[in-house]
Each structure stands twice: as C-alpha cells, then as structure tokens.
Amino acid sequence: MKATVIANSNIAFIKYWGKKDVEQNIPMNQSISMTLDGISTKTTVEFSERFLHDVFILNNQIQTGRKLERVINFINLVRKDNTNAKIVSFNNFPTGAGIASSASGFAALAASLNKALDLEMSDRNLSSLARQGSGSATRSIFGGFVEWQGETAEQLFPEGHWAEIRDLIVILSEEEKKISSRKGMNLTVKKSKHYKTRQKHLPKRIHEVKNAIKKKNFERLAEIIMKDSDDMHKCIEEAGINYLNEKSGEVKKLIKEINKKKIICGYSFDAGPNPHIITLEKHVKEIKKELNKISSKLLIARPGAGVKYTEEHLF
Numbered sequence: 001m002k003a004t005v006i007a008n009s010n011i012a013f014i015k016y017w018g019k020k021d022v023e024q025n026i027p028m029n030q031s032i033s034m035t036l037d038g039i040s041t042k043t044t045v046e047f048s049e050r051f052l053h054d055v056f057i058l059n060n061q062i063q064t065g066r067k068l069e070r071v072i073n074f075i076n077l078v079r080k081d082n083t084n085a086k087i088v089s090f091n092n093f094p095t096g097a098g099i100a101s102s103a104s105g106f107a108a109l110a111a112s113l114n115k116a117l118d119l120e121m122s123d124r125n126l127s128s129l130a131r132q133g134s135g136s137a138t139r140s141i142f143g144g145f146v147e148w149q150g151e152t153a154e155q156l157f158p159e160g161h162w163a164e165i166r167d168l169i170v171i172l173s174e175e176e177k178k179i180s181s182r183k184g185m186n187l188t189v190k191k192s193k194h195y196k197t198r199q200k201h202l203p204k205r206i207h208e209v210k211n212a213i214k215k216k217n218f219e220r221l222a223e224i225i226m227k228d229s230d231d232m233h234k235c236i237e238e239a240g241i242n243y244l245n246e247k248s249g250e251v252k253k254l255i256k257e258i259n260k261k262k263i264i265c266g267y268s269f270d271a272g273p274n275p276h277i278i279t280l281e282k283h284v285k286e287i288k289k290e291l292n293k294i295s296s297k298l299l300i301a302r303p304g305a306g307v308k309y310t311e312e313h314l315f
C-alpha cells in the first residue's frame, strides 16, 4: 500500500542534547517543544515487488551513502518481508540549517510506514519508533506543546491552547551543518564540564516551562528558553564546537535590546546558526521589522498539529 504523511518540525524550548543510550536514542534529559505549523516534511512510502532495491528521493535528489543507509536502517525496524520500498520526501524549508529536518523527516517516515505496512501503532508507539530515526522526531508526532522523556513523547497542551505564540525563524545560513547533532552531543557529553551543571538545573527548568505554558506566562517562558539555549551552546563550545555564527550573535544582541523595557521575545538556537525568535502574534510586526535589518529571510510559524495522513501522494 502507498501512504503519505505530512509532519511538522518542532522547536525545543528545553533542549535534548546528549544520549543515555546512543544506539536507541534514549535522551539524557527530558525536553519540551512546540510543533511548528507549516515547517514540514511530506513523505510518500510504497513497498512493491516492482522496486529492485530501496530508493530514497529527498527534495528531488536520489540519496546515496549515509543518508540512504540511515533511512534503510530505519525501515528495517518495521519491514515485514524482503519487499523493497520507494520513499519520496520534500522539506519545505532548507535541510540541515538548524531547523530540525530530521524531526519532521523521521516523524513523517515513521507515520507513513505505519500506514503503508498496516502496523496500526498508537501515537506513543509511533513516537517511540520515530525516536529511533532521530531524537527530535519523537516530539514531532504530536501537535502543540510536547514533552519527551525516555522512550516516547506526549502532548502537554494542544496547539489551540496558546495559539498566539509565534516562532520567527531567521534564515542566516542555508548550509548544512558540518558536525551532526549526533556527533556534537556525544562529544559534548564527553568533554563539557558545564554539562553536569545544566543537567542538575533541568528538572526545575522543565517544571517552570510547563507552568509558564500552562499559565501562558510569556515573560517567564522567554527567559527560560533563552537560558536553556545559552546553556546548551555553552556546553557545546566546551566541546570545541560552535554552531553559531557572527550574525547569530547580532540577533541575540538585538533581542536583548528589544527586551530592555519589557520581555516581548526570546531567542532559541538548535544545532545551527539560525535563530528561532519566540514571541506573541501582537509583537510580530515590530520584531520582524527589527530582524529584517539583519536578514530579509524569515519564516513564521504558529503552534502546529501532529502528523497528518493524506491521500495526495508524491508519486
């Protein structure tokens, strides 16, 4: 059977960075994210005797090497027999630029395999399957505000709970990162001294973020998001890696400037230079104008839904 799924990416308010179990992608710590409406991957999967081998086409390009291998290994987790698969995927955003393409990518792939192979998995099992492709994908199965702990994620609040939140993603670079998250986090766990301190602070931070989302306390949310992003990047720097660039620093300065009178936005950086500016809908116009001084390329997302099945196949 042919199956097609659209999955949204997500931005982590509290970051996943480090694995307790490297093979299984079991995280060192809980993470909390917001699913991003319209920042998505669409994937069609079909298993058929017609295919002489597995094929994976991403953004119109036939994939080979490591990327193909990663997808084949993932399919092998659920493949029922020797039938080969064709997978066609499109990202509607730059791949590998710190917008977690692996999050929407593996969430879409997990859900399309679920349907194509009639696995009838629950969302929690689907989340656990997606995790084995990429950690951040664990959260993208669900919409709204999501928490991932251990093997699987769950929804904390649906996307309509705080519909006014926006994520302004400033595209400063579309280059694929040189050091993968997997490699970066493994090095960080080994080398960073501050890593343990961050881990110690996390339970309180997690509690506070959940509360801020529950009570829609934007100022508190923005403060914690920035703190956790800075904390993660401090650990990463101690491992001799820097995912940020000069312009990322300029954006951080600008946000601090805007927030001087009152906190109306917060920055968050994943493993890339492109800032996610979290704010409320009523401030978007003003902040966009300021950000445009640094880059004219912006994506704007509101809280989005979880994975969606569609009959509009890609082939």
Ligand code: DP6
Residues within 6 Å of the ligand: 011, 012, 014, 015, 016, 017, 025, 031, 100, 102, 103, 133, 134, 135, 136, 137, 181, 182, 183, 269, 270, 271
């Ligand atoms: C900084 O999910 O890409 O975006 O599990 O090795 O595939 P793998 O890593 P990945 O790491 C994402 C890290 C992050 C923070 C986050 O999304 O929580």
